[in-house]
Amino acid sequence: MTRVLIVDDEPQLLRALRINLAARHYEVTLADDGGSALRQAAQFHPDVVVLDLGLPDIDGVEVVHGLRGWTSVPIIVLSGRAGSQDKIDALDAGADDYVTKPFDIEELLARIRAVTRRASPHETQPAQFRIGERTVDLAAKTVSGDVRLTPTEWRLLELLLRNPGRLISQRQMLAEVWGAGYAKETHYLRQYMAQLRRKLEPDPARPAHLITEPGMGYRFTP
Amino acid sequence: MTRVLIVDDEPQLLRALRINLAARHYEVTLADDGGSALRQAAQFHPDVVVLDLGLPDIDGVEVVHGLRGWTSVPIIVLSGRAGSQDKIDALDAGADDYVTKPFDIEELLARIRAVTRRASPHETQPAQFRIGERTVDLAAKTVSGDVRLTPTEWRLLELLLRNPGRLISQRQMLAEVWGAGYAKETHYLRQYMAQLRRKLEPDPARPAHLITEPGMGYRFTP
DNA sequence: CCGCATCTTGACGCTTTCTCTACGCCGCCG
């Protein structure tokens, strides 16, 4: 299910979008200013952000910058301003599309489909991995042998499994799982990596697949 | 260099776009109908396609379908038709963006930047190097043959490998790896270069790729 | 309101990595 974060300060627009998106089986979260938008994005991990430029607290372009600091989630900007320079600024800040108000809701939906289509070839990737005796299915969110993982554990494991053999820096793990601003909290990583190894590795004390690279990060070795 | 295929049947628009794009160091190819657009795309392998919907031979949406049959190159559709349904059809056919004529050339350029930015992490510089028997992958942070490097070793090696054949001064190495203020600590370099050679060179005593230039610095020779 | 699962936070011993000192080798020059 595609997760959408909508950021706008007009309640009626929020409402209209939420209803339309929910009817099409999107999972929707709302925010009505820039600060809560950044917090929601870190917590909710949307697959696409619909962002109004005219927010009460922060300039919309700054919100784009804030998001781009740690995520490449597609961003569709809404704005009442039709000037070219506004569009150029937003797009160059990292937005993927720019829609001028008033807009047709069907057009916005088509643009959401367009950006998510491109950003999510996830669905074609293999979703099953073996770790020792266990089999992890990222799509079904299941682990063989009656093992259960918490949401945070899943996010962490998914990040590692989607990059087999590749080193993932501590910085990136903290940013993608906990959100920007957690770059220093490395003890979270130790905590949760230990948890994952206890649940998945045959010998948690001597991990064979969830490898530590001291001072750098972690790596999943198939 | 980014390669752009422009498809339109108005010669003056083709001309204007070609000039603007060439001035920004894009490599441009032109087509004035759907058939030649598909042929050009197959031959030229553009990084982005700018496609007018109103073509003399084939409907633009059909061109989108034709392209999507074998390539995921970003497509920006131009059109005089401002109706929502036209946009939806084009976007759902596989287009990435839809711009209504008349449009500002700077805005189109920003949209080209936006779609190519997203689609082109595959155009990154090669991250694999051979040193004797070993293969070093800077992106995955791996070395063939079960060799592991420490963070400092990686920083040093990366600096050398990203400048193949070029001499790197001791001063620059110390500044980039250890920070300003370490310009005199040349024994660090000796220490870590020895470590790298021991781990990477076939005969560490007689280095073939990580070369010392006495009194100057070091050099990576492929 | 309570209990449970999950997320945070703190403390401690252990391992890896970094930093620094010592010493031998070699070519250069007086």
Add this chain to the structure above:
DNA sequence: CGGCGGCGTAGAGAAAGCGTCAAGATGCGG
């Protein structure tokens, strides 16, 4: 021939990073 500077090697102590246990918050559903 002997001192000197730059380089390579080895090793020890200091510092940083890691794994683990355990206990305090927090949030959610009953």
